[in-house]
Amino acid sequence: ERHLGRSSAVPSHVRPGQPGRRTSRRGTVKRLKWGLFGAVQYALSRTWDSGLSQRWPDRPAVNMRIRAWQWQVGVGLLLGASAWLLPAAGVGSPRASRIVCYEILSAATVVAIFLGVRWHRPQLSTAWLLLAVSQFLYFAADVTYYTSHDVLGDLRYPAPADALYLGHYPLLIAGLVLLLRHRAQGRDRDGLLDALIITTGVGLLAWEFLLAPYVHATDLEPLARAVSIAYPIMDVLVVAVAARLAVSGGARPPAYWLVLGALVSQLVADSLYLLAQLEGTYVIGAPIDVGW
Numbered sequence: 001e002r003h004l005g006r007s008s009a010v011p012s013h014v015r016p017g018q019p020g021r022r023t024s025r026r027g028t029v030k031r032l033k034w035g036l037f038g039a040v041q042y043a044l045s046r047t048w049d050s051g052l053s054q055r056w057p058d059r060p061a062v063n064m065r066i067r068a069w070q071w072q073v074g075v076g077l078l079l080g081a082s083a084w085l086l087p088a089a090g091v092g093s094p095r096a097s098r099i100v101c102y103e104i105l106s107a108a109t110v111v112a113i114f115l116g117v118r119w120h121r122p123q124l125s126t127a128w129l130l131l132a133v134s135q136f137l138y139f140a141a142d143v144t145y146y147t148s149h150d151v152l153g154d155l156r157y158p159a160p161a162d163a164l165y166l167g168h169y170p171l172l173i174a175g176l177v178l179l180l181r182h183r184a185q186g187r188d189r190d191g192l193l194d195a196l197i198i199t200t201g202v203g204l205l206a207w208e209f210l211l212a213p214y215v216h217a218t219d220l221e222p223l224a225r226a227v228s229i230a231y232p233i234m235d236v237l238v239v240a241v242a243a244r245l246a247v248s249g250g251a252r253p254p255a256y257w258l259v260l261g262a263l264v265s266q267l268v269a270d271s272l273y274l275l276a277q278l279e280g281t282y283v284i285g286a287p288i289d290v291g292w
Contacts, residue, residue, distance in 0.1 A: 068119075069254065072112045079105045080290065095284055099146055102289065106139040124182050130175030131259075137168035158227040166227070169234040176241040179259075183250040195244035202239045206232045210274050235270050238263065265291045 083101040087094040113132035117125050141164030148154040148161060210232040214225055242263040269291025276282035 069116070072108070076105055098284065098289060102292070103139065103142060106135070106142060110136045110139060124178055127175045127178035130171050130178070134168045134171035134175060137164050137171065141165040141168065157224055162227050166230055166234065169238065173237055173241055176245060180241060180245050180248060183248045192244065194247045195240065198243040199236065199240040203236050206236050210271070213278050231270070232274060235267055239267060242267070
C-alpha cells in the first residue's frame, strides 16, 4: 500500500460519496498494464538504486539518469504487453497494434543508447555507437519490410529489407567484440574454451535444424538460398561473441545483464522464426515476436 501511494483501503475507482461501480474491460486492461510497469520499475529501483546512489549521493541529476534505464525497461515491457492487451480490449487490430508497439520500442532503443552515451560518456563510446547504429538498421529493416508487404504488396524474397537485416549483424558483432576486449584484458584460456564449447554445440544444432534444410533445398533460387543460409550463420557468430561475453570476468553492472539478456532473447526468437519459416507456420504477431 505504501509503495503504490494509496492512503486507504478504498478502491481508487470509487470516489467519496459515490456507490461502487463495475469497471470496464478497458479500465481493467489499463490498470493491469500500469500495475505491471510500476512493479517492474519498483523492483529495478530496489535492486540497483541503493548501491549506485551511494556512489553519487549529492548528484540528483546523476541519480535521475540512473533511473532513466529503469524507465526504459519498464516502458519497454509496457509496450510489449500492450501489443497483446490492446487488441484484447478492442483497440485496433492485432496485427496493427503489434507492429506499432514493436516499432516504437525499436526506435526508442536507438534513442536510449545515444542518450546513454551522451550522459555517461563511457570509455568505449565507439562500441555503444556501433550497437546504436546496428539497432537503427534493424528498425529501418522492419519499416521497410512492413511497408513493402502491407502497403505496397511486394512479397518477393529476398527483399531490400533483408539487406538491412543482414547489415545490422556486422555492426552488432563489432560493438560486442569491442566491449569484450575491454572486459577480458589479458589471456583467459578457460573462458575462451568455455565459449568455444558453447559455440560448437549451438553450431551443430544450427546445422542440423536450420542450415542443412536450406543447403539441400531445391525449390529456392540461388540468391534466396544464400540469404536464407546467411541468417543462421550470422546468429551463430553472435552466439560465439555472446558466449564469450557471458563467461568473461570483470564487473557486471546492469548494462551487462541487459545486453546479455537482449542477445539471448533475440537469438531464441531468431531460431524459432527460422524453424517456423521452414514449416511455413509463421505469422506476424505470433508468440515468437515477444523475443524481439
